[in-house]
Amino acid sequence: MSGWVVIAGLGPxxxxxxxxxxxxxxxxxxxxxxxxxYVRRIAPRDGLRLxxxxxxVELDRSRHALEMxxxxxxxxxxxxxxxxxxxxxxxxxxxxxxxxxxxRALEIRVLPGITAMLAAAxxxxxxxxxxxxxxxxxxxxxxxxxxxxxxxxAAEADFAMxxxxxxxxxxxxxFGRALDVLREACEPERVIIFAxxxxxxxxxxxxxxxxxxxxxxxxxxxxxxxxxxxxRVIERDGAPWVYTPRSVPA
Amino acid sequence: MSGWVVIAGLGPxxxxxxxxxxxxxxxxxxxxxxxxxYVRRIAPRDGLRLxxxxxxVELDRSRHALEMxxxxxxxxxxxxxxxxxxxxxxxxxxxxxxxxxxxRALEIRVLPGITAMLAAAxxxxxxxxxxxxxxxxxxxxxxxxxxxxxxxxAAEADFAMxxxxxxxxxxxxxFGRALDVLREACEPERVIIFAxxxxxxxxxxxxxxxxxxxxxxxxxxxxxxxxxxxxRVIERDGAPWVYTPRSVPA
Numbered sequence: 001m002s003g004w005v006v007i008a009g010l011g012p013x014x015x016x017x018x019x020x021x022x023x024x025x026x027x028x029x030x031x032x033x034x035x036x037x038y039v040r041r042i043a044p045r046d047g048l049r050l051x052x053x054x055x056x057v058e059l060d061r062s063r064h065a066l067e068m069x070x071x072x073x074x075x076x077x078x079x080x081x082x083x084x085x086x087x088x089x090x091x092x093x094x095x096x097x098x099x100x101x102x103x104r105a106l107e108i109r110v111l112p113g114i115t116a117m118l119a120a121a122x123x124x125x126x127x128x129x130x131x132x133x134x135x136x137x138x139x140x141x142x143x144x145x146x147x148x149x150x151x152x153x154a155a156e157a158d159f160a161m162x163x164x165x166x167x168x169x170x171x172x173x174x175f176g177r178a179l180d181v182l183r184e185a186c187e188p189e190r191v192i193i194f195a196x197x198x199x200x201x202x203x204x205x206x207x208x209x210x211x212x213x214x215x216x217x218x219x220x221x222x223x224x225x226x227x228x229x230x231x232r233v234i235e236r237d238g239a240p241w242v243y244t245p246r247s248v249p250a
Numbered sequence: 251m252s253g254w255v256v257i258a259g260l261g262p263x264x265x266x267x268x269x270x271x272x273x274x275x276x277x278x279x280x281x282x283x284x285x286x287x288y289v290r291r292i293a294p295r296d297g298l299r300l301x302x303x304x305x306x307v308e309l310d311r312s313r314h315a316l317e318m319x320x321x322x323x324x325x326x327x328x329x330x331x332x333x334x335x336x337x338x339x340x341x342x343x344x345x346x347x348x349x350x351x352x353x354r355a356l357e358i359r360v361l362p363g364i365t366a367m368l369a370a371a372x373x374x375x376x377x378x379x380x381x382x383x384x385x386x387x388x389x390x391x392x393x394x395x396x397x398x399x400x401x402x403x404a405a406e407a408d409f410a411m412x413x414x415x416x417x418x419x420x421x422x423x424x425f426g427r428a429l430d431v432l433r434e435a436c437e438p439e440r441v442i443i444f445a446x447x448x449x450x451x452x453x454x455x456x457x458x459x460x461x462x463x464x465x466x467x468x469x470x471x472x473x474x475x476x477x478x479x480x481x482r483v484i485e486r487d488g489a490p491w492v493y494t495p496r497s498v499p500a
Contacts, residue, residue, distance in 0.1 A: 016271035019364065024266070058496070084371045086496075090379030093493035097484050104486040110372035114269065114362045121334045122360035129340030130392075131400055133383035133409060142380075142498035150381055150407045157403040159383060234347050236354040243343035246308070246336075248392035 003069035005106060006076045007083040007092055009113020010041055014199035017114045025076050025111060033065045034078035034088070042078065056140075058088060062095035066103050082115035086136045086164045116223045117162035120195030123205055125234070125241035127193060127225050130248070132160040137178055138171060147174070148181055155185035160244050161226040166218040175224075176215040182226065186210055191227035191242055194218055207233065207240055253319035255356060256326045257333040257342055259363015260291055264449035267364045275326050275361060283315045284328035284338070292328065306390075308338060312345035316353050332365035336386045336414045366473045367412035370445030373455055375484070375491035377443060377475050380498070382410040387428055388421060397424070398431055405435035410494050411476040416468040425474075426465040432476065436460055441477035441492055444468055457483065457490055 006025045011017035026032070032042050036052040044050065053061045065075045079087035089110045096103045121128045133154045139147060154161055167175040182190065188211035196204040196219070206217060210226075218224055227244060234241040256275045261267035276282070282292050286302040294300065303311045315325045329337035339360045346353045371378045383404050387397060404411055417425040432440065438461035446454040446469065456467060460476075468474055477494060484491040 011269075014271070016274070017269050017362070019261075019267050019269055021264070021266035082368050082372075084368060084376045084378055086379075089372070089376035090493050090496045093375050093379075093482075093484060093491055094495055096491070097482060097493075104484065108491070110376065112267070112364045112368045112372040114364070115368065118332050118334060118362045118365065122332075122339070122362040125343050126334045126339035126360065128334055129336075129343075131383065131385045133381065133404075133407075135381045141496050143500040146408075146498055150409070153403045153407040154383070157383075157400045157407075159400070232343075232347060234343060234354065241343055241346065241358070243340050243347075245344055246340045246391050248396055250393045 003072040003106070004074055005065050005069045005092065005108045006111055007079065007089045007109070008076050008111040009079050009082040009087070010038060011114040012081055012116045012119040012199045013197065017119065017199055019111070019113065022111050022113060028074055029076040030073045031068055031075045032078060033061055033075055038078045038080050058091035059095055062088070062092040063099065065092065066095055066099060066106065069106050070102060079113070082113045083110055084112065085115040085134065116164065116198060117225065119198045120193065120223045120225055123195060123198055124193050124207065124225065126243040127191070127227055127231055128160050128162065129244040129246060130160060130228060130230070132162065134162045134164065136164045137174055138165040139174060144174065147178070151178060151181045152185055155182065158228050160228045160231065163224040163226070165220070166222055166224045167215060168220045175218050179213055179215065182210055187229065190229070191231045191233055193225040193242060194222055195225065196222045198223065205239060207242055252357070253322040254324055255315050255319045255342065255358045256361055257329065257339045257359070258326050258361040259329050259332040259337070259365070260288060261364040262331055262366045262369040262449045263447065267369065267449055269361070269363065272361050272363060278324055279326040280323045281318055281325045282328060283311055283325055288328045288330055308341035309345055312338070312342040313349065315342065316345055316349060316356065319356050320352060329363070332363045333360055334362065335365040335384065366414065366448060367475065369448045370443065370473045370475055373445060373448055374443050374457065374475065376493040377441070377477055377481055378410050378412065379494040379496060380410060380478060380480070382412065384412045384414065386414045387424055388415040389424060394424065397428070401428060401431045402435055405432065408478050410478045410481065413474040413476070416472055416474045417465060418470045425468050429463055429465065432460055437479065440479070441481045441483055443475040443492060444472055445475065446472045448473065455489060457492055
C-alpha cells in the first residue's frame with residue numbers, strides 16, 4: 001500500500017460545512033496530523049492514529065506527515081478553513097522543497113474547504129461581492145511595514161478586504177495601527193464587519209462604521225471584513241444585511 | 251409554512267465539493283432558481299420546481315426568487331462556486347434593497363461554497379498561501395480603467411492574484427491587456443496558472459511563466475492565478491507543485 005499526504009480543510013467549525021471529499025479522505029486515513037483543536041474535530045476510531053501538535057510548529061508537523069507518508073501511511077493534515085489560505089498547505093510544500101528528493105515522488109493532494117473570510121461574508125450577506133483581497137495581519141512571519149503598505153494599496157484600489165489574525169494576546173497593538181491606516185485612507189462611514197467564531201455556538205457578528213470601530217472588537221477568533229467605498233447596509237428588524245454591488249458606475 | 255430564500259454555492263463542479271449544508275437546503279426546497287447549467291446539477295424530484303434562466307438576468311432571477319419566498323415557497327438560488335464571490339448573493343441583496351419593504355422581513359441565508367479560485371489553488375499546491383486578491387476581469391459591469399488600476403496596485407502590493415472571467419467570446423481583448431499590465435509591473439519569471447474547468451472531467455492545469463503566457467491560454471471556463479514575487483515552483487515528474495511561502499523576509 002503506498003502512502004500519501006492529503007492537506008484537508010475542515011471549514012470554520014460547523015460539520016455541515018465539511019465537504020464530502022474531505023470526509024472521505026479522513027475515512028481512508030491511517031494518521032491525522034494537526035494543531036490540537038483541529039485534530040479534536042476528528043472522531044477517533046480503531047486503527048486511526050491522532051497526532052496533535054501545538055501552534056507555530058507547522059514545519060515540524062509537515063515533515064512528520066511527509067515522513068509517515070514515505071513509510072506508506074495515509075496521512076491527513078487537518079487545517080481549519082481552507083488549507084491554502086493562511087493555513088497548512090504552504091508549510092507542507094515548503095517542507096517538500098527543503099526535504100529529500102524522494103518526497104517529490106509522493107502523492108500529495110490539497111482538498112479545499114470553506115475559509116473563514118467567505119463563511120463570515122455569507123453570514124453578513126455579500127460584502128465581498130466585488131473585487132476583494134485577503135490580508136493576514138500577523139507580523140510573525142512578515143514585516144509590519146509590508147502589512148501597512150498592502151493596506152494602503154488595497155484601500156487605494158478600493159478592494160473590499162478580509163483580515164485574518166487581526167489581533168492576539170501576543171500582538172495587541174497591530175490591529176489598532178491597521179485601523180489608523182484605514183482611517184487615513186477611507187471615509188468614516190466605511191462598513192466594517194467583526195465576525196467571531198463563525199458557524200460555531202459562539203458565533204457573533206457585528207456591523208459598524210469605521211469611525212466606531214475599536215481594536216477591542218477583534219480577538220484571535222475574529223475575521224474582520226472591510227467593505228469597498230460602494231458597500232451597502234440594508235437596515236431591517238434584526239441584523240442588517242451588508243452587500244457590495246456587482247456594478248461600479250463609470 | 252413561511253417561505254425563505256437560500257443562496258447556495260454548488261462549488262466548482264464535483265459533487266464531492268458540495269457541502270452537506272447546501273445539500274440539506276436543496277432537499278428542503280420547493281423551488282430551485284438559477285442559470286441553466288447550475289440548475290441542471292440539481293436532481294429532479296416530485297414537488298420540486300426547477301426554474302432555469304439565462305446568463306445576465308441576475309436581477310430578474312433574484313426578484314423572482316424573492317416573490318416566490320414572499321408567497322411562502324422555499325427557494326434555493328443556486329450559484330457555482332461560492333455565491334458571495336462574483337455570483338448571485340450580491341444580486342439578490344441588490345433586488346432586496348430596491349424592492350418592497352416586505353422583502354426585508356424575509357428569511358434570506360447565504361450558504362458558502364468552494365469558489366473556483368480556491369479549488370484551482372488547491373489543485374496546483376498553495377499558490378495563494380500568502381496575502382492575495384480576487385479580481386473579476388469582465389468589464390460588463392465596471393469600467394476597464396478600474397480593472398487596470400486594480401491590477402497595477404495589486405502588483406505593487408505584491409499580492410498573489412486570482413482572476414475570474416478572464417476572457418470570453420464577447421470580450422476577446424481584455425485579458426491580453428491585463429497580461430500587458432502584468433508584464434509592465436512584474437518580472438518575466440512570475441508564475442501564472444491557467445486552471446480550466448477545475449474538478450470536472452475537462453479539468454486542465456497549466457503552469458507557465460509570465461513571459462510565456464498568451465491570451466489564448468484562457469477561456470470562459472478558466473480561472474487564472476498569478477503568484478507573488480516569492481511564489482515557488484517545485485519541479486518533479488508530473489505536474490509541478492506551486493506554492494507561495496508563508497514568510498516574507500524583512
